[in-house]
Amino acid sequence: MTGKKEFPVFALAGNPNTGKTTVFNALTGTHQKIGNWPGATVEKKSGRLRKKLSGKNSARIVDLPGTYSLSAYTQEELIARNFVVEEEPDVVVDVVDASNLERNLYLAVQLKELGANLVIALNMVDIAHRRGYKIDAKALSELIGCPVVPLVADKEEGIEELVEVAFLAAGGKAASRQISVNYGKDLEGKIEELGERISRKSPSAAEKYGARWAAVKLLEKDADIIQKVQTQDKGICDARLSDFEREMEEKTGEPVDITIASRRYGFINGIVKTVIEKSPEERIIRSDQIDRIVTNPLLGVPLFLLVMYSLFQFVFITGEPLMGLMEAGVGLSGSFLGEALSASKAPAWFSELILVALVDGVGNVLIFLPNILLLFLGIAVLEDTGYMARAAFVMSRVMQKIGLHGKSFIPLVLGFGCNVPAVMAARTLKNKDDRLLTILVNPLVPCAARMEVFVFLAGAFFAPTIAGQVVFSLMLLSFLLIAAMGLLFRRFIASETKQPFVMELPPYHVPTFKGIFLHMWQRTKVFVQKAGTFIFLVAVIMWFLASYPQGAEYGGSESYIGMAGHMLEPLFQPLGFDWKGIVALLFGFLAKEVVISAFGILYSVADEAALTDTLATVWTPLQAYVFMAFTLIYVPCIATIAVIKQETNSWKWAGFTIFYSTVLAWLIAFIVLQLGLALGYG
Amino acid sequence: MLKKALEEIGKGHTSVWEISRKLGTSETATEGILMVLSEKGYLQSEPQHTPPAPCSGCPFAQQCTSSSKRFSLTEKGKKVIKK
Numbered sequence: 001m002t003g004k005k006e007f008p009v010f011a012l013a014g015n016p017n018t019g020k021t022t023v024f025n026a027l028t029g030t031h032q033k034i035g036n037w038p039g040a041t042v043e044k045k046s047g048r049l050r051k052k053l054s055g056k057n058s059a060r061i062v063d064l065p066g067t068y069s070l071s072a073y074t075q076e077e078l079i080a081r082n083f084v085v086e087e088e089p090d091v092v093v094d095v096v097d098a099s100n101l102e103r104n105l106y107l108a109v110q111l112k113e114l115g116a117n118l119v120i121a122l123n124m125v126d127i128a129h130r131r132g133y134k135i136d137a138k139a140l141s142e143l144i145g146c147p148v149v150p151l152v153a154d155k156e157e158g159i160e161e162l163v164e165v166a167f168l169a170a171g172g173k174a175a176s177r178q179i180s181v182n183y184g185k186d187l188e189g190k191i192e193e194l195g196e197r198i199s200r201k202s203p204s205a206a207e208k209y210g211a212r213w214a215a216v217k218l219l220e221k222d223a224d225i226i227q228k229v230q231t232q233d234k235g236i237c238d239a240r241l242s243d244f245e246r247e248m249e250e251k252t253g254e255p256v257d258i259t260i261a262s263r264r265y266g267f268i269n270g271i272v273k274t275v276i277e278k279s280p281e282e283r284i285i286r287s288d289q290i291d292r293i294v295t296n297p298l299l300g301v302p303l304f305l306l307v308m309y310s311l312f313q314f315v316f317i318t319g320e321p322l323m324g325l326m327e328a329g330v331g332l333s334g335s336f337l338g339e340a341l342s343a344s345k346a347p348a349w350f351s352e353l354i355l356v357a358l359v360d361g362v363g364n365v366l367i368f369l370p371n372i373l374l375l376f377l378g379i380a381v382l383e384d385t386g387y388m389a390r391a392a393f394v395m396s397r398v399m400q401k402i403g404l405h406g407k408s409f410i411p412l413v414l415g416f417g418c419n420v421p422a423v424m425a426a427r428t429l430k431n432k433d434d435r436l437l438t439i440l441v442n443p444l445v446p447c448a449a450r451m452e453v454f455v456f457l458a459g460a461f462f463a464p465t466i467a468g469q470v471v472f473s474l475m476l477l478s479f480l481l482i483a484a485m486g487l488l489f490r491r492f493i494a495s496e497t498k499q500p501f502v503m504e505l506p507p508y509h510v511p512t513f514k515g516i517f518l519h520m521w522q523r524t525k526v527f528v529q530k531a532g533t534f535i536f537l538v539a540v541i542m543w544f545l546a547s548y549p550q551g552a553e554y555g556g557s558e559s560y561i562g563m564a565g566h567m568l569e570p571l572f573q574p575l576g577f578d579w580k581g582i583v584a585l586l587f588g589f590l591a592k593e594v595v596i597s598a599f600g601i602l603y604s605v606a607d608e609a610a611l612t613d614t615l616a617t618v619w620t621p622l623q624a625y626v627f628m629a630f631t632l633i634y635v636p637c638i639a640t641i642a643v644i645k646q647e648t649n650s651w652k653w654a655g656f657t658i659f660y661s662t663v664l665a666w667l668i669a670f671i672v673l674q675l676g677l678a679l680g681y682g
Numbered sequence: 683m684l685k686k687a688l689e690e691i692g693k694g695h696t697s698v699w700e701i702s703r704k705l706g707t708s709e710t711a712t713e714g715i716l717m718v719l720s721e722k723g724y725l726q727s728e729p730q731h732t733p734p735a736p737c738s739g740c741p742f743a744q745q746c747t748s749s750s751k752r753f754s755l756t757e758k759g760k761k762v763i764k765k
Contacts, residue, residue, distance in 0.1 A: 102710050254685040
């Protein structure tokens, strides 16, 4: 169709009552044709652009029906959507009521998601101004990724600029970029999966609508898209999709289409908060009142730090008695297992292997389950109440100051769970350099596994009342290093370009017990599965390396493990690490949780109390702290390195991460040790 | 956010003005939310000719049709708030 067009086509979209007809009249004057849309009773108006506006050029203007969104629930919406997709107008001008920006942006965001070449006509700016709103059109244009032209259509103010910008957009010369709403981890995964399937099995729908958009619409139960995709792929809405929808409903307590719409409003809320300046007379609403404090440029960051500090204190103080119970349980299970093995007359090596791998290895990790549960509970509460999004909003300003993209905070926050998905989450950054920087500093965020090591060592060497503070200080150290490395990498590795972004701000709400429980359970399940599989396997390997060659004392310096530790000892002598500590760190390269199991195996003790006593005889609290600082920074686990290679598509950056993090860890650990000694903590 | 709007309507708050207060969002945003929920079949709007009590003193009450529009839950909407 586009190839045969005599003139460029500008389609006018917009909510009802936004002044769309006024804009249409201003653009076309008397050159109008009125009829009906094919097969519908909806009025269709089109016309030629007035000569005095078009100059040498000309254009056909089509007035689309007024709609609030681009769903298929009303005839008007379907007509508007089909025109954008089927007729491929050169430009879609969305007439937006500036005094009702939040409501109007819902359609604009959907048009951008659909891939329309959009120009926003920001109409009624005079009314918005009278109501006390000041809209930053430039910021709005950057955030929504298309040109924005302020208008007062009934006075024909801004109409010439609108025409000029529309011609520029039609020629591909106006600033435009793709935007995408983040629908949350679970939905994004499903959207990607459905999108891939649509591209593969329904290529015509994928080409026409875009695979991602069609996937989102399938999840929104859009009858028109379902029917179109099903003509090529009958099984797309199968039992797996229904199961997923049911599971999501269980988790969120609402249907998927409501979650999707809520996410869009979160995205819009983020834009509106950034681009609208309200006069003091504007009525302050409840969430605004809370936001004034938690997103305040001065108070926001200290408040975030206070929240994190309180979280760690809560985890340690509440977790202490629970951990005692867990420890007793693991001890009892170990005794039962030992007795059962002796009664079964199993070979000595087999009994030793099972006890080492299950009790010393897996058992020592499971003891920390209560603390891990509490940590995940706290994070789930912060996420579900909507606070985490505010923290991200506040921290995004800090991110920009330290050379990172504002959106980098999201992958960094994910790093607290696991660096692997966190590195992958850097994909949300469009700019290559921003992505690389975020990936490179991500391993400096202490993941849950490293937290387990801190929980273990801080609990072993410090009183419960200060153990939380010790871990908090490590988190501060992590922030400082991320800032320093961010600035350094931006200076030497990446360019200075910055891209605008929208931080979604969902409204505050009281989290549901079910939602929190599910969040907490999912994360804990991963931890327990890892303990039962990967850590068990590594513990078996460690047992072998600690027991052989034949005749070597178990875990002694003659064993394979001992030889490796001794070989590296001179390198770590300035940090005060003995060979057993070095071996634990070496195994930490496989998975950080293994560091705790390694201590259990190397010192051949099953319960935490005995291990704590043993460690206390060989280390001082300062040495334990230096070890924790080293663990915080040194080479991330092998899975993270693999994903860095995958995401940067280069072994160079994976290798660079191993190198810089280990050198940095050594330097910082050395400085911490020297400072501690100078302050008399030796 | 959208589910909360349904819940408030389920509790008997039926005007944009009331729902905005409960949601803690602006009236314009609430209007949009209610429109989307209506389109998705969770709500039905009922035209109202007399402005709600809080608007009665306002000289623009009659013009402000969207704020005086009332919404009620459909069967589909009722199912959501039962969860």
